[in-house]
Amino acid sequence: MVPATARRSRATAPTGPYSVAREGSIVGETAEGTERAVVEFDPHSRGYRDDRRAVWSELRRCPVAWSEHYGGFWVVSGYPDVVEVAKDEHRFSSRYEPEPVDGIAYLGITGVPRGRGIPPAGIAEADPTVHAALRRLLNPHLLPPAVTALTPFMEETAAWFLDRHIGAGRFDLVGDFTNPVTAVTTLRIMGLPPASWEHYAGVFHGTVAYSADSPEYREAMALLPGLVGELFAEAEDRRRHPRDDLLTQLVELRGSDGELLDDGQVSAVLWNLVAGGLDTTSSMTALALRHLDGDHDARRRMTEDPGMMPLATEEYLRYFCVNETLTRTVVEDTELHGQQLRRGEYLLLSWLAADLDESVFERPDELVLDRAPNPHLAFGIGPHRCIGMHLARALFRIMVRQVLDRIPDYRVDHAGTSLYERDPSLAGVAAMPVTFTPAPVVGGPRPW
Numbered sequence: 001m002v003p004a005t006a007r008r009s010r011a012t013a014p015t016g017p018y019s020v021a022r023e024g025s026i027v028g029e030t031a032e033g034t035e036r037a038v039v040e041f042d043p044h045s046r047g048y049r050d051d052r053r054a055v056w057s058e059l060r061r062c063p064v065a066w067s068e069h070y071g072g073f074w075v076v077s078g079y080p081d082v083v084e085v086a087k088d089e090h091r092f093s094s095r096y097e098p099e100p101v102d103g104i105a106y107l108g109i110t111g112v113p114r115g116r117g118i119p120p121a122g123i124a125e126a127d128p129t130v131h132a133a134l135r136r137l138l139n140p141h142l143l144p145p146a147v148t149a150l151t152p153f154m155e156e157t158a159a160w161f162l163d164r165h166i167g168a169g170r171f172d173l174v175g176d177f178t179n180p181v182t183a184v185t186t187l188r189i190m191g192l193p194p195a196s197w198e199h200y201a202g203v204f205h206g207t208v209a210y211s212a213d214s215p216e217y218r219e220a221m222a223l224l225p226g227l228v229g230e231l232f233a234e235a236e237d238r239r240r241h242p243r244d245d246l247l248t249q250l251v252e253l254r255g256s257d258g259e260l261l262d263d264g265q266v267s268a269v270l271w272n273l274v275a276g277g278l279d280t281t282s283s284m285t286a287l288a289l290r291h292l293d294g295d296h297d298a299r300r301r302m303t304e305d306p307g308m309m310p311l312a313t314e315e316y317l318r319y320f321c322v323n324e325t326l327t328r329t330v331v332e333d334t335e336l337h338g339q340q341l342r343r344g345e346y347l348l349l350s351w352l353a354a355d356l357d358e359s360v361f362e363r364p365d366e367l368v369l370d371r372a373p374n375p376h377l378a379f380g381i382g383p384h385r386c387i388g389m390h391l392a393r394a395l396f397r398i399m400v401r402q403v404l405d406r407i408p409d410y411r412v413d414h415a416g417t418s419l420y421e422r423d424p425s426l427a428g429v430a431a432m433p434v435t436f437t438p439a440p441v442v443g444g445p446r447p448w
């Protein structure tokens with residue numbers, strides 16, 4: 001990292017007439033004789049939280065720039081630069097190694113600064129050899145043939161949860177529908193008991209959706225150790241009684257040293273799947289249905305023409321880009337967009353900023369349901385591209401379709417809706433009550 005003492009007084013901006021001092025503004029400076037574009041950007045500030053899109057629009061004018069907050073980090077906001085970093089894991093690593101390895105403390109992917117108590121993302125933050133082995137193990141469970149085979153289960157699960165509330169004319173679309181459907185499906189894929197969905201979804205949702213001083217957050221954090229203990233117990237059970245499931249394959253996987261993964265690694269992989277699978281897909285679905293509540297023309301088109309769903313899915317992914325930012329560590333001195341990056345420095349990559357980049361997307365701030373082509377980065381790109389993307393798309397389409405078909409006059413209770421408040425890297429919906437004309441149940445047994 002560039003030490004704080006190396007920073008000089010702020011000079012003129014490197015190029016262009018930029019405004020100063022607003023969140024996202026470019027201030028410019030020279031550090032240790034190197035031109036280094038400096039921006040005022042704190043991802044945890046109120047200014048950023050209140051108007052992220054405007055801040056990114058400002059920051060993209062200097063697409064690779066240095067922020068001095070939290071010991072200093074690079075902010076990457078231009079589409080081509082985000083792609084360059086994400087594709088090159090030799091220069092820009094996703095690893096998480098808090099104790100320095102060859103002089104580098106790897107930050108991992110979960111934000112600047114890394115929050116205390118965040119468990120390692122067992123897949124995304126693994127060493128490259130273990131990462132490759134894990135991707136090979138997971139692919140058969142998450143590639144399109146597996147997702148297609150699971151489609152009847154997902155449809156029945158969505159129908160079952162909707163049935164529980166459809167006669168009441170009111171439910172929390174997130175807590176009663178999108179969270180349970182994504183949780184049950186993810187747990188089933190992992191080889192964990194779907195009947196425990198409430199427990200897993202509740203803890204994870206509580207840790208990401210609410211502010212650190214809320215009762216929901218405190219309750220979830222109190223339950224977290226017990227949940228990790230359950231994951232250990234499930235892993236131990238598969239070692240003793242192997243089954244035909246993902247978890248058994250995971251406890252039998254050997255790492256780069258030929259050794260089996262230990263309990264910590266196994267639970268980190270499971271946690272990564274829970275973290276990746278649950279709230280992202282649930283939130284994106286809720287945000288899309290909130291949009292369709294307000295845009296009657298879009299709602300009519302989506303209801304009348306099911307063929308719009310594939311393009312609309314991609315556009316909702318781009319526009320909401322719920323996993324907004326992730327981080328990397330610079331592995332070797334290198335150049336990016338004319339900036340000199342040093343080994344051991346951290347980068348914050350903004351998929352959201354890239355997906356709003358006007359050099360790639362026409363009218364990026366508009367939701368254009370039939371946008372094509374749509375090379376969005378909502379799932380990332382490169383070796384760490386989201387392994388759950390086919391599943392996420394399928395779940396999204398199934399849940400949106402069921403709502404549009406079965407409760408077509410649903411109305412969002414905006415006063416009762418609450419959005420995520422805690423983690424600036426994630427956009428999401430904590431709760432979203434909706435009302436509708438009560439409709440008949442489709443019936444059928446519980447699908448798990």
Ligand code: HEM
Pocket residue numbers: 086094109123124125135186272273276277278280281284321322323326351377378379380381383384385386387388389391392
């Ligand atoms: C709308 C839904 C989703 C969004 C927006 C999303 C977004 C992302 C992004 C941006 C990455 C790239 C990480 C990086 O480059 O550092 C990623 C990776 C990942 N996602 Fe997703 N995700 C979604 C759904 C899912 C689902 C359903 C699952 C699991 C079943 C999942 C599991 C993962 C895992 C395990 C990784 C790490 C992959 C690796 O490092 O090789 N995600 N996701």
